[in-house]
Every structure is written in C-alpha cells, then in structure tokens.
Amino acid sequence: MYADIIVDISYEKLDRIFQYRIPKELEGRLTIGSRVEIPFGAGNRKISGYVVGFSEYADYPEEKLKRISRVMENSRRVDEIFIRLAAWMRSVYGSTMNQALKTVIPIKKTIKGKEKKWILPMSDMEERMAGLGRKSPAKERLFSIVKDREALSFEEATKDFGISPAVIKQMQELQIIRLVSEQVYRNPAVYQKEREKREIVLTAQQQRIADDFLWRYKKGDRTTSLILGVTGSGKTEVYMKLIDGIILQKKQAIVLIPEIALTFQTMQRFYEHFGERASIINSRMSMGERSDQLARAERGEIDIIIGPRSALFTPFKHLGLIVIDEEHEGSYKSENVPKYHARETAEELARLTDAALVLGSATPSVESYYKALAGEYRLYELSERVGIRKLPEVEVVDLREELKQGNRTMFSRSLRKKMEERLERKEQIMLFLNRRGYGGFVSCRSCGEAMRCPHCDVGLTAHREGNRRNTGFRGEFPCNESLRCHYCGYQIPLPKTCPTCGSPYIGVFGTGTQRLEEAVKKEFPQAALLRMDMDTTRTKDSYEEILSAFARGEADILIGTQMIVKGHDFPNVTLVGVVAADLSLFGADYRSSEKTFELLTQAAGRAGRGDAPGEVVIQTYNPEHYSIVEAAKQDYKGFYEQELLYRQLMKYPPCGQLLAVLVASQEEEKAAQLSDKLAALTADLTENGLEMLGPTKAGISRIKDIYRYVLYYKEAADGELLSEAKQRMERFLLKENGQEKGDCMVQFDFNPMINY
Numbered sequence: 169m170y171a172d173i174i175v176d177i178s179y180e181k182l183d184r185i186f187q188y189r190i191p192k193e194l195e196g197r198l199t200i201g202s203r204v205e206i207p208f209g210a211g212n213r214k215i216s217g218y219v220v221g222f223s224e225y226a227d228y229p230e231e232k233l234k235r236i237s238r239v240m241e242n243s244r245r246v247d248e249i250f251i252r253l254a255a256w257m258r259s260v261y262g263s264t265m266n267q268a269l270k271t272v273i274p275i276k277k278t279i280k281g282k283e284k285k286w287i288l289p290m291s292d293m294e295e296r297m298a299g300l301g302r303k304s305p306a307k308e309r310l311f312s313i314v315k316d317r318e319a320l321s322f323e324e325a326t327k328d329f330g331i332s333p334a335v336i337k338q339m340q341e342l343q344i345i346r347l348v349s350e351q352v353y354r355n356p357a358v359y360q361k362e363r364e365k366r367e368i369v370l371t372a373q374q375q376r377i378a379d380d381f382l383w384r385y386k387k388g389d390r391t392t393s394l395i396l397g398v399t400g401s402g403k404t405e406v407y408m409k410l411i412d413g414i415i416l417q418k419k420q421a422i423v424l425i426p427e428i429a430l431t432f433q434t435m436q437r438f439y440e441h442f443g444e445r446a447s448i449i450n451s452r453m454s455m456g457e458r459s460d461q462l463a464r465a466e467r468g469e470i471d472i473i474i475g476p477r478s479a480l481f482t483p484f485k486h487l488g489l490i491v492i493d494e495e496h497e498g499s500y501k502s503e504n505v506p507k508y509h510a511r512e513t514a515e516e517l518a519r520l521t522d523a524a525l526v527l528g529s530a531t532p533s534v535e536s537y538y539k540a541l542a543g544e545y546r547l548y549e550l551s552e553r554v555g556i557r558k559l560p561e562v563e564v565v566d567l568r569e570e571l572k573q574g575n576r577t578m579f580s581r582s583l584r585k586k587m588e589e590r591l592e593r594k595e596q597i598m599l600f601l602n603r604r605g606y607g608g609f610v611s612c613r614s615c616g617e618a619m620r621c622p623h624c625d626v627g628l629t630a631h632r633e634g635n636r637r638n639t640g641f642r643g644e645f646p647c648n649e650s651l652r653c654h655y656c657g658y659q660i661p662l663p664k665t666c667p668t669c670g671s672p673y674i675g676v677f678g679t680g681t682q683r684l685e686e687a688v689k690k691e692f693p694q695a696a697l698l699r700m701d702m703d704t705t706r707t708k709d710s711y712e713e714i715l716s717a718f719a720r721g722e723a724d725i726l727i728g729t730q731m732i733v734k735g736h737d738f739p740n741v742t743l744v745g746v747v748a749a750d751l752s753l754f755g756a757d758y759r760s761s762e763k764t765f766e767l768l769t770q771a772a773g774r775a776g777r778g779d780a781p782g783e784v785v786i787q788t789y790n791p792e793h794y795s796i797v798e799a800a801k802q803d804y805k806g807f808y809e810q811e812l813l814y815r816q817l818m819k820y821p822p823c824g825q826l827l828a829v830l831v832a833s834q835e836e837e838k839a840a841q842l843s844d845k846l847a848a849l850t851a852d853l854t855e856n857g858l859e860m861l862g863p864t865k866a867g868i869s870r871i872k873d874i875y876r877y878v879l880y881y882k883e884a885a886d887g888e889l890l891s892e893a894k895q896r897m898e899r900f901l902l903k904e905n906g907q908e909k910g911d912c913m914v915q916f917d918f919n920p921m922i923n924y
C-alpha cells in the first residue's frame with residue numbers, strides 16, 4: 169500500500185500530491201487526514217503532511233518512493249477535519265483531491281491582517297530623558313506627549329503631532345519609549361452599540377423547540393433537526409436561542425443564509441443579539457476582509473459566523489452547531505467542481521466535529537422533509553405566525569377565463585382592482601415574476617396545457633435549429649423549430665396548434681420584468697415604481713439600495729423576480745401579485761413544481777407582515793395544478809404528498825438518485841464521441857436497474873464556443889450502481905488521460921439542481 173500525501177498546507181502549496189511508502193510498523197494506523205512526518209525534497213528535510221488517500225499501485229518505481237517517517241499523534245488540528253471533509257467531497261461529488269481541498273480551504277495564504285503600532289512610555293523614561301543632555305525639540309515633544317499616556321498610536325504621533333518615524337526610532341533605541349504592534353482584524357460589523365438589545369420572549373412553540381433541542385444536545389444527541397416553520401413564525405429567533413445555548417457550552421456556530429437574504433436587516437438582528445461575538449462573511453468582502461474573519465474564528469475571537477454556502481468552511485476549533493436557514497434554496501449547491509451541496513456537506517462536517525445540524529424553512533426541500541418523515545431527521549414545527557399577524561388571503565385567478573373574456577393584458581380584472589385600491593390607500597404593492605432561468609417551455613393559453621416529455625415528464629424546451637439557445641423570453645410567440653427534452657434528448661417539431669384543445673394560442677411562454685414595468689406604467693401612470701432584477705442589481709449595493717428605498721416608502725410598487733421575496737420585512741405591503749405563476753411551472757427539470765410552490769409560498773409570505781392584513785393574487789393558466797392550489801393554502805404537507813407521488817413514479821430524488829455527466833469540448837465531434845464512449849462503458853449496468861438517459865446535446869448546447877453533451881443516470885435505490893458508473897468513468901478518464909479524453913472536460917453532478 170502507498171499513501172498519497174499533501175505537504176502541510178500552512179506553509180507549502182497544495183498543488184501536488186506525493187506518493188510515499190507506508191512502512192510495516194505504520195500499516196493499519198493511517199487514515200485519511202492522518203498527520204505524518206515525511207522526508208521532503210533533495211535534502212530530505214523533515215516536514216509534516218497529511219494523508220489524503222491510499223493506492224495499491226506505485227506511480228513511480230517502488231525504490232524511488234520515500235517512506236513515511238512517523239505518525240504525529242494527538243494532533244487534531246482543524247486542517248485535519250477539513251482534509252477529511254475534502255476526501256469525502258471528492259468521493260461523493262467527483263472531483264480531484266486538489267479541487268476539493270481548494271474548496272474547503274478557500275484562502276491558501278492567510279493574508280496578513282493590518283498591523284497597528286503603539287508607542288508606550290518606559291517606566292524610567294524621565295531619568296533617561298534627563299540623562300540625555302541636549303535634546304532636539306521633536307524628542308522633547310514626543311516625550312511630553314507620551315509621558316502622561318498609557319499609549320499613543322504610531323499613526324497619531326506621525327499624523328497629528330507631526331513627529332517623524334526617524335525620531336520615534338531614535339527614542340526607541342534610547343529606551344525612552346517602546347513600540348509594540350498589534351494585529352488588527354477588519355471587523356465588518358456595522359454594529360450599533362448604543363442600540364438596546366431587544367428582549368424577546370419566545371412563544372410557547374418556539375420555546376419548546378429550543379428546550380427540546382438543547383436538552384438533547386447536552387445528552388450528546390446529534391440528530392439533524394428540521395424546523396418547518398411558516399413564514400414569519402420566528403425561526404430566526406429560535407436559531408439565536410439555540411446558539412445562545414451552545415455558546416454557554418463554549419461551542420461555536422455557523423449560520424448559513426442564502427446570499428440574497430444576507431441583508432443589512434438580517435445582519436442587524438444577529439449583531440443586536442450577539443454583539444461583536446458575531447461576524448459575517450460574504451462575496452462582497454475583499455479577500456483580506458474574508459481571511460480576517462476566518463482568522464478571528466480560528467483564534468476564537470468570535471462565536472458565530474453568518475454567511476452563504478462557503479461560510480461552512482470557517483475553521484472554528486470548537487464547532488458545536490451549524491444552522492442552515494432556507495435550507496431548500498438552490499444556491500446551497502455549488503456550481504463549481506466539486507459540485508457539493510452545503511446541506512449534505514454540513515451533515516458530514518457535523519459528524520466529523522461532533523456538531524449538530526439544524527435546518528429551517530417554510531418550504532423544506534422534498535429531500536429533507538422525506539428524511540424527517542422517515543425519522544432520519546427530527547422534525548420541529550412552527551405553525552403560527554408570531555403575534556396576531558395572520559397568513560394572507562390568497563386568490564387564484566384563472567387567466568384562461570380572462571382570455572375568454574377578451575382581456576389580454578397582464579393584469580386580471582381582480583388584480584387591477586386590488587392595485588387601484590392599494591394605490592388609493594397609499595399602501596404598497598409587490599408584483600412578482602417567478603422567472604427562474606428556465607423558460608422556453610411551450611404552453612397553450614386557452615387550456616393551460618404545457619408540452620411535456622413522454623419519458624421524463626418534464627417540460628419540453630423550444631430550440632431553434634442551430635446552436636444558440638432560445639431562452640424564450642424575447643416575445644410571446646417566436647417561431648421556434650423544435651421542442652426538446654433536456655434529460656433524454658427526445659425531440660419533436662413545434663406544433664402550430666394545441667394538441668389538447670386545438671387552439672392556435674400556443675407558444676413559448678414568457679414575459680420579462682421590463683415588459684411588466686412598461687405595462688404597469690401604462691396602466692397605473694400615477695404610481696411610483698421600483699424594479700429589481702438582474703439588470704437593475706448589477707452594481708455591488710444596488711440590491712440593498714432598491715430594497716431600502718422601497719422600505720422607506722419611496723415607491724408604491726416594487727416589481728421583481730425571486731430576488732424580492734427573500735429576507736425583507738415590508739410592513740406596508742398589503743398586496744402581492746404573482747403575475748404569471750406558470751413561468752416556473754414547466755421548466756425542463758424535475759424540480760419545477762417544487763420551485764413553483766416555494767416561490768409562490770415565499771411571495772405570499774411577503775404580504776401582511778405589518779399590522780394591516782395582506783392579500784395575494786396568483787394569476788395562472790393552471791389553477792388546478794397542485795403547486796398552485798397548495799401554495800394558495802400555504803399547505804406544505806399537502807404539496808409534499810402530491811409531489812412525492814410524482815417523484816416515486818419517475819424515480820427522481822429523493823425516491824431515486826440522479827447523476828449528470830457533462831462532456832464539453834471545443835470540437836463538437838470530440839464531445840459527442842467521448843459521451844458515447846462513456847455511455848458504452850456503463851451500458852451493462854442498465855441490466856441491473858440503472859437507467860441511462862442520453863447522451864444528448866445539452867439544453868444549452870454551446871457556451872462561448874464550447875460544445876456540451878450530457879448524459880444522465882437514474883437509479884431508484886441507494887445509488888450504488890450510479891456510484892459504480894461514476895467510478896468506472898473516473899478510472900477510465902484517469903487512465904486514458906490525454907488520449908481518449910482528448911481536449912474534453914468532464915464534470916459530474918450528483919443530484920443536479922440545474923439543467924445542462
């Protein structure tokens with residue numbers, strides 16, 4: 169046996185893995201993550217390294233390999249945990265060890281924090297000064313300033329008092345003063361000290377969860393918990409109580425919040441509660457600021473860090489709790505290799521560190537709720553909104569009826585009337601388009617029916633022949649030539665009339681925020697508008713600015729995509745209009761119904777957060793679709809039951825596992841050939857129950873002149889065959905590296921959240 173070793177990452181690069189021989193006496197004593205001492209380089213200098221894998225074969229002639237010197241016992245450093253985590257990620261998601269390591273240890277070189285220098289008086293400075301004889305006026309000045317102080321900052325001395333660094337140095341050499349320097353870590357907290365900490369008394373439901381969780385935690389029970397709590401039920405307050413509890417036990421906590429919900433408002437609540445013991449990390453911070461937060465965490469200067477997906481890799485020494493808020497969010501899945509899911513990875517990290525994992529959502533992912541029902545997760549429920557605030561009333565409007573009545577505008581009669589009322593009463597309105605990067609599906613405006621793949625039961629997507637993808641949002645009825653399934657490649661010509669009802673009102677469904685804005689301007693010229701989408705939030709703080717402007721009442725109507733439904737409380741919003749609920753309903757992937765339910769529920773949750781009751785209008789061509797029916801009732805369980813039937817029938821997660829294999833190349837032929845080869849390599853596994861879909865051109869078949877082919881595997885059971893298929897392909901690609909792989913890039917995506 170041979171061990172793959174990376175040299176200690178704190179001072180060497182981790183770009184390479186070195187193979188070492190395992191001496192007899194160490195056999196069986198090494199595991200992945202073991203810290204070992206190894207001879208390194210020409211001089212065989214002894215350095216430390218980590219075992220990251222084992223192999224049966226030597227990559228070089230055996231006699232050329234050096235031997236591991238010894239295991240370094242009792243070193244449970246944080247690095248070690250993360251190396252194990254990386255090894256786990258590598259094997260589950262498919263990537264190289266280096267890619268995995270770079271993910272869990274994102275900042276390789278710790279960027280040094282700023283230094284602050286202080287000038288301190290020496291206790292016998294007066295005598296020394298007196299003994300000097302003639303002194304320059306500058307020295308006299310520095311002496312008199314420092315004399316009566318505990319300390320003077322170097323900056324103040326040079327800037328405010330105009331004393332040159334040379335004089336300070338001389339005085340130091342004369343031992344009249346001394347200089348000390350202190351590491352200053354940038355603290356991103358905009359913490360308002362003078363603000364009173366709000367005293368919140370938990371409701372009975374909240375308290376019961378906190379008590380039960382902490383009681384079990386103390387007993388050592390580390391079962392993952394799922395808090396299913398309707399919007400506004402006070403989940404965040406519960407998280408904070410749980411964190412209080414684990415801090416009392418000298419433990420630390422990581423709180424993951426989707427980037428989009430990491431608003432000033434959210435952060436302020438954590439700062440108010442935890443003060444300077446809380447910190448934040450996000451993508452808007454500089455590398456230096458981020459690395460400072462990681463350093464503060466490692467040194468134990470903070471107890472809690474709040475951030476998006478990558479905050480999971482904060483190197484706390486005493487991690488006790490990981491909270492994942494809005495755990496259903498797609499952004500918890502990484503789009504880079506390894507394509508890890510933060511929820512799954514957090515579970516593994518919690519296992520490695522003996523921490524607990526708490527998930528929370530008003531609309532949990534089907535996967536999580538499935539586990540909760542199976543008893544794998546502990547389920548907690550918050551069924552009531554805090555205070556007297558009721559859930560809003562939801563009206564579902566049938567757009568097919570509107571069409572029949574000759575109304576072809578974007579606003580149903582009911583929504584228009586309610587908007588007028590709100591504008592008159594000076595209450596605010598949110599108009600929501602649940603557009604989600606899907607699109608291009610074709611449906612009928614007369615009967616609501618969408619074109620679906622007969623094999624995969626997902627929406628078919630319109631494609632123009634050629635390579636550019638038609639996103640479908642350019643107009644309502646563009647003339648596309650074919651409809652295609654993004655999973656299996658099934659393809660039919662675009663029908664001219666609806667196969668169900670014969671209506672000619674069939675076409676690519678779509679509308680954009682910009683068009684909606686124009687329509688609102690035309691119909692409600694008196695209203696002040698704000699629009700929030702990808703286009704209006706390009707700059708760093710624009711997202712926050714638009715939301716605050718709306719919160720300050722600077723506009724009557726906020727128009728936006730899913731961006732507007734997260735993380736903000738707008739007490740004056742009494743009407744939420746979902747303009748076209750179908751937009752996310754027939755996407756080319758199996759999560760479309762789940763996404764729709766989520767978005768509608770979250771959007772509805774925005775109404776009536778203040779004292780005035782809220783109303784929601786959902787416009788749709790499919791009023792009887794269960795995603796819409798159950799979202800209108802805010803009934804997660806009702807939705808789940810029906811969704812699960814679909815997942816079971818089609819063997820989609822959690823009732824099955826899915827693996828996407830993306831093959832990309834500058835030469836289309838090569839990508840096509842390699843994907844065929846990979847399919848052939850695994851074809852025999854289909855006899856045992858593995859399903860193979862494709863290979864086919866990817867939905868987005870070309871990006872920046874790189875051609876993309878995709879191959880899907882589906883398995884009903886535990887995904888064992890799927891793993892086998894992945895391993896076969898990985899081995900093949902490794903062995904044939906250069907030749908067969910050609911100039912192709914191959915990526916694995918386990919239970920993908922996106923469409924290729």
Ligand code: ADP
Pocket residue numbers: 368369370371374397398399400401402403404405406554
């Ligand atoms: P969720 O995260 O479930 O949407 P929040 O934790 O944001 O809910 O709570 C919604 C609002 O109710 C917040 O303004 C919060 O401060 C307030 N709140 C939550 N719990 C209580 C409580 N026990 N007493 C008073 N106000 C509360």
Ligand code: ZN
Pocket residue numbers: 612613614615616617666667668669670671
């Ligand atoms: Zn029809």
Ligand code: ZN
Pocket residue numbers: 621622623624625653654655656657658
């Ligand atoms: Zn299909």
